[in-house]
Amino acid sequence: MQWLYASWLSPHWLWLLGALSIPLLVHLLRRRSPRQITFAAAHWLLPKHRRSQKRWLLRDKPLLALRLLLIALLVLALAQPLLPRDAGDGSGLLLVDPRVGRTELREFLAGRDDIARAEWLQRQPRSIDAPRPPAPDLWRTLGTLAARAEYRRAQILLRNAQNPSGYRLLETSPHWQWHALQRERHTDNTVPQIAVLGPEPQWLRPAIDAIAEQSLSQVALQPLHSAATLDPRQQDWLIYNNAGELPAAVRAFVEGGGLLISDRRVQSAQVPFTAVDGQRLEAAAIGRGSWLRYRDDWHSAGFYHRADLPRRLWREWSAQDWARQADGRPRWSIDAPPARQLPDTAVTPARPEPLSPTLLIALALLLALERLLALRRPESETGSGPDKPEVQP
């Protein structure tokens, strides 16, 4: 059965081939017994051969052939054959991580003659001349491309040698050549990734800037527009500034290992907070992460109108051991991808041919031709006129 799936996109439609017997049956059943007429001039008719043997032969053979062809085409259109396509195997193709900058790419390509063309690494790779796409989920994208014959022997250029793992099994091609611009662990990983959801509090950005100036230059704010883009593998801390009930997506972020920072305007039922650092802060552990909540409104002057705000915030926030958490987060390296290598035999050297428009036009034309033939037939058959041909005097 494997070959069926290797050569048809929807092989379950092939059972329709049984419908080929329908026109055959119709033609067999409608094969009328000879018309009986009385004809006085039969004297001049000379039967040359036994007609009784020929009675088993089907009449209207062109029409029958047309109908069989019509059904076969219909089955073909539904089952969608996978036509072998000589689209290459990706030799000389470089798939570029969209996070790689233009100049970096140019430098990388400078000494390499084995690369004929470069495409963005995404689910449907497109030429490097196309606008830079958003950074993909590498784990998933690579898994998708591994099963595509035309990318089997591509070279892959990533920004980092180490990247966050996904939850699913990663599949890669054994022929891929891996490149990375940064071999060592990226410095990004030594500072927490801070995301902001909701309007930024006025004091936040000056405070972060101050932190960056003083000690950690890589600290930056990443404004988010929707809770759906939250990912505990991408962001470490979330500063949440929307009053009201805690959304489920944010809660999922915390449960996945993130740190949620909010003030008391954000509420959620059944969260067992415990007081931290005197009366100012309370914290709760939710799943693998935790929620830090200030007990007063952080828009009030009493909260932020103080000289040591940046230092104090940093101390409060980093009380959680985010660095260790970041280390414990699953990552994979291009030197030893934690992947199952997809063997060549599992990859169909073909892709579905978009036959459908052509097939549909052919179907329509054949159908019209079939109707033309079928409707013209009765006239020529009852050549004796509009009345009943069986005349028994």
Next chain:
Amino acid sequence: MQTIEPLTLAGTRDLVWLSRHIAGGMLLGAQQSRRRGAGIEFQQYRSYQPGDSIRQIDWKLFARSDRYFVREAEQESQMHVCILLDTSASMAQPSFAVPALTKLQYARCWIATLCWLLHNQGDRFSLIALNDRGFERLPEGGGEAHHRQLALALDRLEAAGHWPDDRQLAGLWPQFDQPCQTVLVSDYFEHNGEISDFAARLHAAGRPCLPLQLLVEAEETFPFDGELKIRNPEAPGFTEVGARQQRADYLRAFAAAQKNLASRFAAQQCPLTSVAIERPLETGLRRFIDAHSIHGSAGIG
């Protein structure tokens, strides 16, 4: 000229009226040339028979004898036309376009009309219907009564059997002792030329035989398709043929036979008139009359 529909021919139950109607249409504008009474002499009384006009009944004699007698006069006429009608089974062939109309029915109407025309010009006519089961004869005569009897005789005819063989035909020859003109109405579908041979023998005996051939259109065009199981009315069993494969051969053989037949009659100076029974009877009759009117004294019409 308004013509009679084939369906009317097929459905008529009054040959007398129909033939007078058709003949009337054909004689429109023609001079009534018949001289009533002239040359007619009383010959005998004879008892009344169905078909006689009641005007011919001698009422004085009826008053005397309480029986119907008809005065029969000997009518001197230029010509006696003997109509020979083939009533073999093939004459029952119906038209494929108008299945109710058979060759025999067409022949009835055609003969009745011709005889009314003959009556109009004072000629006498007789009828002999032939097949191998016997002859149906209407003796020589003229006048309206005779025409009515002709119509009755025609109505009684049925198509069956074959063309009579020579032995049977031998009994027919005494009918032609008197000089006469003959009209042979048949489909002329013969196996060994027996019908045209008979015509030739009549011709040789000085009884010119004017042939009328009745066909249905399908016999000339063979418009069939598909498998056919063909019954020949004059042969047992069925013939199975593929119509399409046979058409060309059939048309060729049929045309050759027609040509042969026409040339045989042309040699006797009696051109063959072939009419398709789906065509108007008037044109068929007109063609027949036109074909033979050049024969001077022997001509009709």
